[in-house]
Amino acid sequence: MADSRRWAPYLFILPAVLVMLAGLVYPVIDAFRLSFLDWEIGQPIEQARSVGWSQYRRMLEDPDVRESLWVTIRFGFWTITIEMALGVALALLLEKPIRGASVFRTIFILPLMVSPVVVGLIWRYLFDARAGWINHYLQQMGFEPLVWLGDAELAFFAIVVTDIWQWTPFIFIIVIAGLQALPGDVIEAARIDGTNWWQQVFLVKLPMIRSILLIALLMRLIDVFRGMEVMYIMTGGGPGRATELLSLHIYNRAFNAQQLGYASAIAVLLIVLVFALSMAILAVSNPMRTRSDI
């Protein structure tokens, strides 16, 4: 009896641990191994030449990798700044519980639930040069129609707009949940002390939910590095590399340019970046802490 209690935990975790080892840990290690091979599609992997660290050296000087990283950073900067600003502002304005709030909340999570592929399809249609709705309304207002997805700057703008549509509600929802979980007496005390609305927001509320804000920001940043589906559908990364986020760049390198080994080296760079950001989240708040730590 006592004995079974000792080994039971291992039995409970074993299947999940095995699947995660084989399906997540092994591929990550394998990506590292492949990054040392000059391996192309169509070539049997045994014949791939081992090239040591040279692909990492190549990566550091590769203008295409640099451009894709720069696109990713710019994309992350614009989308996250706007989404955080909009999401937090809206949450602060609309935090007061009102009747019918649940109906609105249901509507607000819809963009999050729509498949990225479908989000890409919808916005590709809206931005379409000929049949798209956006061009139609531009023309109605007296502007020239634009080739949205065919121009570097415009295509970048289009994917930023699409991302903002999909993810602002996410920030809004978690910030509002955080605000409503704040102890009422603290806000009340601040009010009695004669603080105005702005002071309550910037001196009391936002500082009290700062870990939520930080985690939301880091999660969005990780998503920017992980995501590629919307751009895969809307632009394929183009024109040129104008909308080719790092994940999409790896995919295109591996399966269009067919350089599997070199793409693996870039994948290792990606995983290092993502893990560094994840560690930051763990440092802010590790939800798996035991009760006694809290």
Place this chain on the structure above:
Amino acid sequence: MAGTRDRTLHYLALVVLAVLCLTPIYIMISTGFKQQVLILSGEPVWFFFTPTLDNYEYLMTRGKFDRYLTNSIIVGSVSTFLTLILGGFCAYAIARTEFHGRRTLASVSLLLRMVPPAVLAIPAFAIVITFGITNDYAVLIFFYTALNLPFTIWLLFGFYRQIPVELEEAAIVDGASPLQVFFRVLMPLMKSGYAVAAIFTFRIAWNELILALLLTGRNSRTLPVAAAGFITDTGVEWGRIMAMGTLIVIPPLLFTFFAARQIIAGLTAGSVKG
């Protein structure tokens, strides 16, 4: 008086936001019911047009949509089932028992939750060409289970932690085995936790594109792969494309309408409770 005006503004702001969220989805759904001629005229018609089922008929009869739908349902439900079983056991052990490596497992699985699909793509492709599995969804189901496990474990862990330990202790005193405690005592209390986990797991499996592109063949294609192929093949068949998008979005929409509260619980679990 100011209160009434504030409340009106409050509702007005919410309505504007709701319209912004809904409009693109509405445009997709309505376009799926329009004739190609009307769509290509470039004239946005919001409400008044003669609806047609041509696009849906095409998808069902010539688009092999039924095939892809079946594939997606199988892949989604089998991987969700596996994830919940394996993840449930694991979360229970982390929440309730003491064992070597417990903390490491907890932190590592949080890191693993963030592994980008693009990183899995090349090794997954290597596995497929080495073993020659291209027309079967077993590999895909396996990867989706692995991808979903970390989040599921972490989510269910939070739910287990909220259940008072005394319930299990009482059952153990009464002579129940660990498995009996798990299934008879905890399972019924964990219903809503498992519901949240199921929604998020199924949604990932249902929506995923990158691995599915690489790991499926002509007959095992899932809906997102079919949709992606559709836009590159046909280009301007917007009616059919939007009809396909509408069909893909039905399960997530149903989840949202029937389980919005649980979805919000899942979304906020990570950041707010922490």
